[in-house]
Amino acid sequence: MSLTALVAGFVATLVGFTSSIAIIFQAAHGLGASTEETASWIWALCMACGLTSLLPSLLLRKPVMMAWSTPGAVVLATAAASGQFTLSQAVGAFMVSSLLIVACGVSGWFERVMDRIPMAVAAALLAGVLARFAMQAFGAAGTAPGLVLSMLLVYLLGKRFSARYAMLWTLIAGIAWAAFSGMLDTSALAFGLAWPVFIEPDFHWQAIVSLALPLFVVTMASQNLPGVAAFRAAGYVLPVSPLITLTGMVSLVLAPFGCYAINFSAITASICMGREAHEDPARRYMAAAVWGVLMIVIGIGGVMVAGLLAAFPMQLVQAVAGLALLSTIASSLVAGLGPERHREVAVITFLVTLSGVELLGIGSAFWGVVAGMVALLVQEGVPRRRV
Template sequence: MFFFRDLNLSAATAGFVAVLVGFTSSVALVFQAALAFGATPEIIASWMWALGLGMGLCSAIPSLVLRQPVMVAWSTPGAAVLASAGLAGGFSLPQAVGAFIASAGLIVLVGATGWFERVMNRIPMAIASALLAGVLARFGLQAFAAAQTALPLVLCMLLAYLLGRRWVPRYAVPLTLLVAVAYVVARGQFNAAAVSLNWARPVFTMPEFSWAAFVSLALPLFVVTMASQNLPGVAAIRAAGYDMPVSRLITLTGVATLLLAPFGAYALNLSAITAAICMGEEAHLDRRKRYTAAVVCGAIYVAIGLVGAAVTGVLLAFPKELVLAIAGLALLGSIGGGLHAALKDDAHREAALITFLVTLSGVVIAGIGSAFWGVVAGALALFVQQYGLSKKA
């Protein structure tokens, strides 16, 4: 088979590193998002199963067909939106699943019709970036708030993260997690009884559709997934010099989410960070063979999905402060990047700052979460400040 002929050690390593970086940097957020809707350990394992299979198959199969590195991941900012809105709005798991399906339907629509570029271009990147930064900043705050109950652990993780960023920046998050795990085990705080090696079993949740969940969950999930995940994903593809059928790939992620949403796949999208790992020269000197790294990555994702119960058990076995701290530290770069993109343009700075603060506030009005009101407030500020200026000029 041509795949095994093209595969080499560097490509396989790149695929493994992509999984390691992508998984450890954000799985805690997915875990928190599921808990925000009252998910049981069995349901959380089902989420891992659905997300692992969705990411793995949507990465491996198109990569083999196109012979180009197609990288699909779960929506990290989407998980943050869900965790934040779920805790604030008190939505049930069936309502959340209904929102997943609604968001996936919108993604299929914009992908199949080719509206993606036109629609998203109407949302200033400053506003979208401020929305993302506001959502993620709450988890950054929680990381350091965890120091109130586990100061030595948080300080140890912070030191490991800073040293990792200085010496091995690509592996700073996995290094931090490794140090934290060693610390917890050494202190006897690891609950081994919670670990289960059983295969993950899909758990079907009947969706429930509501207007409040659509506005508070589905729309923000759709916006941040498209603006903060798919747009950078397309940029990564183009920067690497690949010519892929972007609209069809986005449609594929939407269809996969539709099928797997009742089992916990809340949002699948094109990847940017892990894509850069598999599309660079480190993956393979021959760019025509770098697709093998994406296939390896996809295969590992599928394997992780099949043992989702073990992943869930491991997370439950650690102190909650570890989960909060690793999630917050892993998001520092995204928070900083979002704020930089939001505030660098003088014309959009104040509107973006309003979006960021409203989103960060966690305010809930008429049952609608702060992510939506942040976009509304920012758009209104931008309209008041700039409407008619171009005409006068």
Template sequence: MPLPNPLRDLSLSATVAGFVAVLVGFTSSVAIVFAAAQALGASTAETASWIWALGLGMGITSLGLSLHYRLPVLTAWSTPGAALIAASHGISLPEATGAFVACALLITVAGYSGLFERVMGRIPIAIASALLAGVLARFALDAVLATRSAPLLVIVMALAFLAGRRWWPRYAVPGVLLAGIAVALAQGQVHLAGVAVEWTRPVFTLPVFSVNALVGIGLPLFVVTMASQNLPGVAAQRASGYQTPVSPVVGATGVASLVLAPFGGYAFNLAAITAAICMGREAHEDPARRYTAAAMAGVFYIALGLAGGAVAGLFQAFPRELVAAVAGLALLGTIAGGLASALKDEHHRDAALLTFVVTLSGLTIAGIGSAFWGVVAGGVALAFQRQR
């Protein structure tokens, strides 16, 4: 059998899916990253370096891993990790950088040792599917709620989605994006004044290791990244039918974090929400060719990192409601598939439904997000069922 050819496998729908994934991933949480950098006293140049490091880290790992395994492997920065950093007090940027390095070492060991993969191997597919559906359903709800502030924009995009699914399903999401941009331009909601063409310069911060930073940032950053990010990331892969090798992929994100931590790449992990955009039918009808969507997302992330100021301004130019509607509509098919898979097995149905509800709730305990607690709830339900 001939090996896949990335250029031959690439399509317009895959390219748009990669762009939408980057658009959603960047605009949904970049404000938290800026808040994290500012909480550590980072200067404007150092904050720009964070975008440089995060963009390159996500881009290189997504592009390299997707092309190497011919699977849609998309990485992301740790959003709950950024929130944790933003809430820290009394820790300097060099001390936090030392904590980032320690966290990267822990992620690398957890990945390459196979420990994290062994934990994931004990989670049934019904729980994984319910977890994925619960994580993604929040974006569908946000798309609906966006009609309160931009009813015309969201309704036109929804109609474009329905028309696309009816007559050109492969290009439904590109049609939604184009329809949204057209309405936003007509209403004067696209603001390009903040777009400045300039290259981002990396700034090196020498790590300083302190017990306070290691305990206050390093260890919690590792826990929330693995539990709230890598866990649903692997679940998204499995729920979509991709048996991605977990250990080397998670280990690679740890190595990327280790290399880029002094420049602001505080923690990388497997993506779940944005990865689902690249793993759905909207990216490509052929599941074997959807890896090109994740690879293109990697290309866009690299561009984001190299021209952080210009790209950040471009993404910020889109109205918030447009991003919410694109994300919610693009993920509907994946949400439906996850729920169907989660509820198919009657023996796992109660546990899967409990996982879905807890994950969707947005519950946070001890700084760990609802994705982890959803799995815990589903696991407890399974344990009771087996005892019965």
């Protein structure tokens, strides 16, 4: 264990939890979940993410980062707004989606698809995903210039004089500025433990078509795909198919308690796989282990820990995330744009991913890979006509 690993794990938790928890609450309430059932959702999701990150990271001694599906939460929130489905029907859809994910892992087809994607495309995909997120850090300067600019200054000074602990000083500076300027919102702080609440599943065909299938597609295409690209771009070799199977099985078991989908993480994983976590790549797995432990603590601590993390202003979360990802974005761009043979393909992948385009309910990460592979096929797979 190292101090930098602790900081990286905490930053990843802060970013991962606060960036999408509101969407999950919206989805749960829209489906008619009570306060206890909503707390059970948080418990199930955090326990699933924590266990599937902590145990594999310690066993493999490599950073394995699992998170809940944010696009999946959007799918659920959108469906919940229509009022067509009950909570039990949604749980039935969670279980069907989890079974499809297990099938992907057992069959190994997803890993075979990933093996065919060139590293330049994978690196450009990761750069596009992370750049979209990091741009929010500088956009936050429009609403909180003092906070963001002071964090940027401390970050630059930290990289110059204390590179290993730059993110620690940046986080401390951000918290101090927010505290002294009255930006910390402590109104949500309250003591309370979350307990699992069993929700009986109802396997309704309309919920399977309208919830399970879209949830499965966005989890695999918009989450697992860039997640695999993240650890491969960082130089780690992980057993993709067994880990995909693990996420599906854990999601299946915890679905009746509110776990709708977990998957490989890209953004929070990049925070724990970069040099900020540790100079030695072989020791960065401890940052992922810290993430796993903190997610379990949040699941058990429930309301209290969630309120503590929610007390930080969103501008601080966006700034610390964007600054923590800068080095990973830079290295991904170098890896993607370095080989001249695939340079234009990588640029196309990067720009489509960065655009945020969404077609057929699937996010830009998937379409970035599609655009890159089509460009690669045209460049190398189509014979040139003789003039």
